[in-house]
Amino acid sequence: MDIVRESRLKRSDINDIDEMSGNKFEEYLLVLLKGRGYKVKLTPKTGDYGADLILLTNNKKIVVQAKRYKKNVGVRAVQEIVSAQKYYKADECWVITNSFFTNQAIKLASSNHVRLINRSELIDWMIKYNKSA
Template identity: 55%
Template sequence: MTKKQMRQQEEGIKALLLLVGGASYWYTKSIETTIVIVGVLIALIIVYTIIQAIQRKERLRKSGIEIIDKMDGIHFEHYLKELFLTQGYKVNVTKASGDYGADLILKNDNDKIVVQAKRYSKNVGIKAVQEISGAKTYYDGTEAWVVTNSYFTKAAKELASKLGVKLFDRDELIALILKMNPNATSIHNTPVKKAQG
């Protein structure tokens, strides 16, 4: 959950508490009853929040994303190769240097998708979007994607929208991993070829 989403959720909870508290007092004319009703609502919100946190942690654990966070860039590229192979794509990993901004080339029917893999600990900026857009032209691609274990800056999202570049952030990567293997308990269950060299 992003900081913006967390702020929106907090504002929604505050508004709900004020609404329920106001309505309760207006209806019952009793401070004690209002305090009990608001207290019960707060307890339910806390329980719901704890359940949501447990579910998020379980989803992350099942996806193995914490192991991806420790991979080097080459290992991440080869992991993505295996991931996209399970989705029916023919996949080629480009050479490590002189790749013109593309790390993977995916082929499926008439599509040729040029992919840049960004295993980052910070948000991915516009440079990745610029590079993959150029690589799409160089490789005569039909689509351009940037896949990361992190998130994208606002500027990267805006530029990607203008250039028609598809962005796969951390949440979408987790969803793809779980789609590949919904019963996953560890990324080690997924075949990953070691980078050569």
């Protein structure tokens, strides 16, 4: 990704994210998560086995599914990222959304050790990132 595009994405706020396409949201998360210290790569647009991004730290691999939704995210996203975790042999799996999660998704995530990052936490991350940038 070029510097100009990255700089534009960096300045996005939650209202911008609410209007983004799914692919653009994935690109935004790539920039945000790099800013949080992860090595990040996007998976292919097709055949991604349920993961949109792969994060690497010194000792962990994390698969992430990005859901830019107008409504609450349901169990299917949790099921897909659990499958992706096995496929990619990842240590953790996350679902990140600009929205919130259904109660069923929260229960399933809890029993499968899936980290759910909802709108509130995403906004917190964005605020911290924008202060540091």
